[in-house]
Amino acid sequence: MAEVKILVEGYTNADAKESLETTEEKTCATITLVRDQNLVIIVDPGVLESQNILIDKLKEEGLNISDINLVFLTHSHIDHYRNIGMFPRAKTLEYWGLWEGNSSQDRPESLSSDIKIISTPGHSNDSLTLLVNTIHGVVAICGDVFWKENYPELDAYANDMETLKKSRQQVLAQADWVIPGHGKMFKVVK
Template sequence: MAKVKVLVEGYARKSGNIYEATCSTVLIEDAGKRIIVDPGCNEALLLSALKKEGLSPNDIDLIFLSHYHVDHILNIRLFPGKDVLDGNTIYRGDKELFFEGKIPGTNIEIIETPGHTHEHATLLVKTEKGVIAVAEDLWWWEDGKQKTDKKTLLSLKDLYAKDKKALLKSRKLILKKADFIIPGHGKMFKVEK
């Protein structure tokens, strides 16, 4: 069974005139591979979280990106030379290798979840606790505003959503499939069944 660990809990807040945010960064270990999902943009937090696990960037096999927003991506510069994946492509230097369904060499399922952005994808990971969805910006909250009752989860406004209808459809799909959800900015929560 795969192991899932939230290395950095995503946050989003205003601090004077400045907005401060980084996303949830997740370590998945499955089939002998170590995968970082959305490395975020807070270098110090990520490096110290890896260190706590006894890891350095070089111990990571690949980086998965849920979507192309910079607060989710900037830290790929800490992992030079590593494969970077989105929902259907491995980027290896100037090579693009296409795949479907699962992260190659693992049991981690990739579900297309457009809405927040067109290319947004969610990972479903089978663990001993149940199915954990690394759903990133399907749901995100500013600090202190998170609410996870079903009504809120289906009606939560996303100021950045590119396609609200698609977002709702993606949210419904993941709520059906997941026991736990890791949001882009906020705490992991259990899905009410």
């Protein structure tokens, strides 16, 4: 069984349009650690005021930057990947493929028997979700398929709202827990 831990809980005030007239927009993606056998994965390295925040969170888990061997991007919006350069030795897995150095190969459908990758477009064409089998059930790390629990149904940044609705249903059908793009984990009500 794989293990999942949120290192930095994502946030955003991009949905508070009224207050944005007086406040600056602040956003960071949820940054998640996934471990399974020899895999040590960061999902969405995010954008932070200081990269030391993430370095300290990794230390709390007994990890250094060099222990991360894969960075998984849920999609290529910069608030989700700004810090990817922190992990120069890790492979990178995104919609377009699995990268190592400057070479890429086709994206696999799974990383282990407990970690599956599914395509969940709608917010963006290149959105992926990681389905992780844990002792608590299946955790979907889905980027902005869900921004956060109880986020307004209309995603103002979505490039195809109808496709996004289908992806949301797909995630909810397959997961027991959801780690959204900008908020804390929530339980799927079946």
